[in-house]
Amino acid sequence: MVSLFDSIHSLGDLVKLVTSIQLFLFFCLSDVSCNSVAQKIYVELNNTVPCVRLLNATHQIGCQSSISGDTGVIHVLESEADLEWPLSKGPNPPYMVLLESSLFTKSIMMKMKNASSRVAGVVVVQKTSPPEFSPHTTCPNENTGVYTETYDHNLAHCNTTVWNPRGNGLSYEEFDSPVFSLKEDNETEVIKQCYFDHNRVVNGSGLQYPLCAMQLFSHMHAVTDTATCMRRSSMDFSTSPVMVCDPLGGYNVCAFIRPYNSTAFGHKENESVVIAAARLDSRAFFLEDSTGAEGSVSGFVTLLAAAQALREATQEAPPTRNILFAFFHGEVFDYIGSSRMVYDMKNNMFVIDLDNVHSILEIGQVKTCISINVWTYKCMDIRSNNNESVTNLVKNLQSSTAGLNFSLVETDFSQPLPPSSFQRLLRARAIPGIVLADHQTDINNRYYESFYDNAAHLNLTYPSNLSPEEQLEFVTDTAKSLTEVATAVARALFKQAGGNNSQVNKINADPKTVTQMLYGFLVRSNNSWFQSSHQANALTYLVQYLLANLTGTATNLTQSQCKKPDELPNESTYLYSYLWVQGVVPPNSTQRESFCVRTAVRLVKAVSPAFDLGDYISKEYSTWTKSQWKFIKARIFLVASRDLEMLTLGVGVAVLFTSLLVTYFVRTKADVLFSSVREPNNAAY
Amino acid sequence: MNLERLPNEEKLTLCRKYYFGGFAFLPFLWLVNVVWFFKEAFVEPTYTEQLQIKTYVKRSGLGFLLWVAVLTTWITIFQHFRAEWGEVGDYLSFTIPLGIP
Numbered sequence: 049m050v051s052l053f054d055s056i057h058s059l060g061d062l063v064k065l066v067t068s069i070q071l072f073l074f075f076c077l078s079d080v081s082c083n084s085v086a087q088k089i090y091v092e093l094n095n096t097v098p099c100v101r102l103l104n105a106t107h108q109i110g111c112q113s114s115i116s117g118d119t120g121v122i123h124v125l126e127s128e129a130d131l132e133w134p135l136s137k138g139p140n141p142p143y144m145v146l147l148e149s150s151l152f153t154k155s156i157m158m159k160m161k162n163a164s165s166r167v168a169g170v171v172v173v174q175k176t177s178p179p180e181f182s183p184h185t186t187c188p189n190e191n192t193g194v195y196t197e198t199y200d201h202n203l204a205h206c207n208t209t210v211w212n213p214r215g216n217g218l219s220y221e222e223f224d225s226p227v228f229s230l231k232e233d234n235e236t237e238v239i240k241q242c243y244f245d246h247n248r249v250v251n252g253s254g255l256q257y258p259l260c261a262m263q264l265f266s267h268m269h270a271v272t273d274t275a276t277c278m279r280r281s282s283m284d285f286s287t288s289p290v291m292v293c294d295p296l297g298g299y300n301v302c303a304f305i306r307p308y309n310s311t312a313f314g315h316k317e318n319e320s321v322v323i324a325a326a327r328l329d330s331r332a333f334f335l336e337d338s339t340g341a342e343g344s345v346s347g348f349v350t351l352l353a354a355a356q357a358l359r360e361a362t363q364e365a366p367p368t369r370n371i372l373f374a375f376f377h378g379e380v381f382d383y384i385g386s387s388r389m390v391y392d393m394k395n396n397m398f399v400i401d402l403d404n405v406h407s408i409l410e411i412g413q414v415k416t417c418i419s420i421n422v423w424t425y426k427c428m429d430i431r432s433n434n435n436e437s438v439t440n441l442v443k444n445l446q447s448s449t450a451g452l453n454f455s456l457v458e459t460d461f462s463q464p465l466p467p468s469s470f471q472r473l474l475r476a477r478a479i480p481g482i483v484l485a486d487h488q489t490d491i492n493n494r495y496y497e498s499f500y501d502n503a504a505h506l507n508l509t510y511p512s513n514l515s516p517e518e519q520l521e522f523v524t525d526t527a528k529s530l531t532e533v534a535t536a537v538a539r540a541l542f543k544q545a546g547g548n549n550s551q552v553n554k555i556n557a558d559p560k561t562v563t564q565m566l567y568g569f570l571v572r573s574n575n576s577w578f579q580s581s582h583q584a585n586a587l588t589y590l591v592q593y594l595l596a597n598l599t600g601t602a603t604n605l606t607q608s609q610c611k612k613p614d615e616l617p618n619e620s621t622y623l624y625s626y627l628w629v630q631g632v633v634p635p636n637s638t639q640r641e642s643f644c645v646r647t648a649v650r651l652v653k654a655v656s657p658a659f660d661l662g663d664y665i666s667k668e669y670s671t672w673t674k675s676q677w678k679f680i681k682a683r684i685f686l687v688a689s690r691d692l693e694m695l696t697l698g699v700g701v702a703v704l705f706t707s708l709l710v711t712y713f714v715r716t717k718a719d720v721l722f723s724s725v726r727e728p729n730n731a732a733y
Numbered sequence: 734m735n736l737e738r739l740p741n742e743e744k745l746t747l748c749r750k751y752y753f754g755g756f757a758f759l760p761f762l763w764l765v766n767v768v769w770f771f772k773e774a775f776v777e778p779t780y781t782e783q784l785q786i787k788t789y790v791k792r793s794g795l796g797f798l799l800w801v802a803v804l805t806t807w808i809t810i811f812q813h814f815r816a817e818w819g820e821v822g823d824y825l826s827f828t829i830p831l832g833i834p
Contacts, residue, residue, distance in 0.1 A: 112832060269831040279820065280829055292831065 091242075093235050093682040097334045099227040101268035101675040103277060103293060104382075105665045109219070110268070110675075113169065113226035117265040120144030120168030121687065122243050125151055133249065135163045142168035144262040146239065148175045149500075154183075154216040161223055169226040169264045171682075172334075173236050177500040183218035183333045184497035186210050192382040192670060193471040195464055203464040211466055211491050219333045219497070226264040228682055229334045229499075239684055246686065257689035264682045269293070270675035275664035277673060293673040297655035298377040299588045300385045301328070303355070303595055304399075305362045305371045305545075307623045307648035314396035316404055320369040322545050323481075324537070325386070325410040325469050326351040327379045328587060332499035335674075341506040341570050342493050346530060347411045348375055348591065349565045353534035353557040356598035358542060361555050367547035369406055373599075375591055376469045377654045380497060382670030385654040386469035390476045391669075392652075407441055408481030409541060410470045413493060414533055438480040441544060445482070448539035448552070452532045459488055466491060484537070503570035520567050520575050527563035534562065565594065580632045580640070592649055596627050600647025610644035625650055736773060744773060745782040752789040760800035763793035 101110035121140050123133060125147040134143035145160060145167055152172050160167045187206035195204040202208070230236050242260040270277035270293035277293040308316065326348040330340020339345070355373050362371070378384025392398035393405075442458065449456055465471055468483045486492070495501040507526055510519045534557035542555055568578045573585060582593035603626075605613060610626045613619035619626070624646045631641040658669040665671070714721065736744060748770050755763040767790055774787040815822040816834040823829060 115832065267832055271832055271834050276819070276823075279823060283823065283829075290831065 090683040090685045091238060093230070093239075093684065095231055095233065095235060096680070096682045097229040097337050098264075098266040098680050099223070099229075099334055100266070100677070101270060102296070102335075103270055103272070103274045103673050103675065105274055105667070105671040107220075107222070108270070108272060109222050111223040111225065111227045111266065112268050113264055113266045115267045117263045117267075118142075118144075118168040118226055119261055119263040119687070121259045121261050122146055122239065122247055122684070124240065124243050125156075127151070128153075128156055131156060131159055134167055135159065136166075138166075140259060141166040144169050144171065144264070146171045146173065146243070148173050150176055150178050152181075153178075154218050157218060157221070157223075160225075161221070164224045167225060169228070169262075171262065171264075172227065172229045174229060174231055174499070177495070177504070180214050180494040181498050181500060182212055182214045182216065182494070182496040184212055184215045184331075185217045185220055186212050186215040188212060188215075188380070188467045188497075189382055189471075191667065192387070193465075193467060194474040195471075200464075208462065208464055209489055212496050213490050214494065215496065219331065226266045227334075228264055228266070229337060242684060242686075257692065258686040260684060261687040262682065262684045266677065266680045268675040268677050270673065273664075274671045274673045277675070278659075278664050291676055293675050295655050295659045296378060296381050296670075296672040296674055297384050297388075297653070298329070299592075299651040300377055300389060300654045301373075301375040301588060301592050301595060301649060302652050303373045303599060303647070303649040305358070305648070306366060308399045309622045310399060310650065311622055313399060315401045316399070319400065319404050320406040321372050321400055321404050322369055322406050322541060323372045323374055323408045323473075324351060324354065324541055325374045325376060325408060327412075327469060328375045328377045328385075328591060329380055330501065331380045331497050332501075334499060337499040338497075339499060339502045339570065340497070341501050341503055341508075342413055343496060343501055344413075345566070345569050346414045346506065349562060349569065350411050350414055350530050350534045350537060351375070352565060352591070352594060352598060353531060353562045354538040354541065355595060356561055357534060357538040357555050357557040359599050361542060361547065361551050365548050365551050367542060367545035369545040371541055371545050372400075373595065374469075375595075377588060378656075378670070379469055381672040382656075383469060383472045384656045384670045384672070386472040387669050388654045388657060389652070390472055391657040391660075394476060398652075402477045402479070405473070405477075405479050407438075407544060408470055408473060408479055409441065409445075409537065409544070410468050410481065410483045411533075411537060412466060412468050412483050412485035413491060414484060414486050414530065438482065441480060441482055441540075444543040445536065445540040448536045448543065451553075452536055454529070454532055454536075457488070463489065484533070503566075506566070506570065508566060508570060516572060517576060519571070520564055520577060521560065523559045523563045524566070527559055527566055530566070531557045531559040531562045561598070576632070580630050582630065588651065592651055593627060593629065596625075596645050596647035596649045597629060600624075600627075600645040600649065602629075603644050603646050605644040607642070607644070613644075613646075619646065624648055736769070741780055741782045744770075745785055748773075748786050748789045752793055755793060755796060760797050763797040763800075766790060766793040767797065 099111040101108055101112055103109075120142045121138075121144065123138065123143045123145055125131065125134075125145050128151065134141070134145055143166060147156070147170065149172060157170070160170060188211060190205050195201070197204060230239075239260075239262070246258065246260045269290065274293070281290075281292045304321075308319075327344045328348055330338045330344045332338040351373060358371070374389065376383075376385030376389070379386060389398065390402070393401045442456075446456055465474075465483060466485055466487070468485075470481050470483050473479055473481070493501065495505055508524050510522055510524065514522060535555065538555045538557060539552050542552055543549065564575075564577050568575055569587075569590075573590070578590065581597050582589055603619075605616070605619075605626070607628055609616060610628045613626050614621050625648070627645050627647060627649075629643055629645050631643055633640050656670040656672070658664060658666040658671050661669075663669075739747075748766060751762050751766040751769075755766065770786055770790050774783060774790040777783065811822075811825070815826065818825075
């Protein structure tokens, strides 16, 4: 009977407990601002860009945090001398150093790298641009170009011309602690406020706990080099194999003027192709922050404008040779895109092969220099290869600049080619070609491959009273000069492809297109013109859809027909690709006028051939991979002193042992303590 | 299981089973043998089967110590040098830690 009442009691308690849990969960899940303890402690930082780990055949570069995050007391660095506080003088290591972009220099970063026991991580806040900063190496892609020890070795390894003299190589250093980048916005204000409230150094003396601390999580899975991480990715002993790294790469965008059957690979009889090439990608120390305004955007925007300019002329009077517009991806990482195309051509995996290639015109960095006089635009330099038919190409280009506002200068023969996709093609076969660039000796870009190479560096200035839509349409001076270059390139390509000379002067690039593209790629990609082609953010797809829009023809197909055009009599997916374009919103309605465009633009996979061949220590091809990670986050919170933590732990342990002792004591003396209480119960039953 | 209620012959059989079982690469059986039969072998007053049990317990103890020595040496070497062995180290591992060599 005792037991029955006890069990009813405990059942009642159980029911009460269950209902209270249910109520708690109900309120918790339905109301977002649940009283979670974690939300009261941590402030999550959402707009962070981490520095990630990249690996190649021999090295690992980039940053790594520990698996449970790196915590450090926040210290805002004011100058280089202030580094003494986190490195030696500060009493509460480890520190999380917050610095502004002007202090993000190689010397400061290397000092912090050497003191990794006291510096838990670095956070860079992007504010003003320093006067010059290039984290890339001084000799970009030095081992994978055409100049090697065996071929022209006195031009190899930048012996004659150092292409990037300002380069400090910071992007290629290895850091043991996480490095994050933040923009200057509300979150940085919160951090600074927390720092001023709790961490400010008063008269160089010690600080009072609690202090403001930051924790960064960016644990990278891959380690050592590409061969190790690819081997570890492919071993699957356990039930769920973990992919440790991914090869870098993307897609090249290719378009022929006269498309070929895309399933027929290899040599095409009697076909001669002129390749017009440009580079799509760029990099920065923080991989996702790359903009590459002068380094790559200027080049491919010019080529896109030239492609548009050639559209009319090539459809009316098709030239004898075909023209291939090739936009290569991954060029900054040892020429991934161009080496892939050359490999495909050599192994009959592309629609043409190297014998079909007649010549190459590559557009490199083409931000034209600001003129001193109003009508005298300065130099376009040409790098040329030692071959007779190159002189024809140069003549075609020279004659194309007639009537335009810039002049062409051939650089001296003793100069090697700058880093360009043309070098990879030359490595396979001696094809005549030229590279257009705006520098005479070294690459005259103060922010080469850094995150300051943005619209401001390209001098894209808009009058202040314009709305975003008006800015989209405004033709800047940079756009005008790039348009001139695009016109010259288009005319030269037309002549090089054997087009009718009388048609040449009708070929003109459209400055409106150029300025819209520059605005879209460098200022704001969420504009009406980009959205009318494709609602994507990735650079490759934007370029693909733009090229399709600029060179393709609109058709009357419906959306379902656009997906499967083979069923229609006149359409063929062997020759063309069909893309559904969003279209513009007409002024009177809200629906977009979408349409199907038939275009010869194709995306070609651009992954280094080293991964197809399984040769992860290749010296011939790029072996760059990017590590994988589980999650990346950052948060700030207040941290207590070590003494307080130890005291709390000690008190807890003491309470545990005391309770154990008390329980043991009560148990042994149970008959003495409880005997008097039992008897009345026994008497009742 | 309480050994007090067992007759001596059954104790001997049990001890023998555990002793022979340990030869099948099962050192924990030897450890159990030592712990379980220690009192029987060395503390209890003498009985006929005790001598046999004593030898079994001693040999089990020796075998277990040998296993401990071998495993400790191998584990120390492996943990220390796995990263340097590169490919061989990876092929010998079942789970490879992420992010560290």
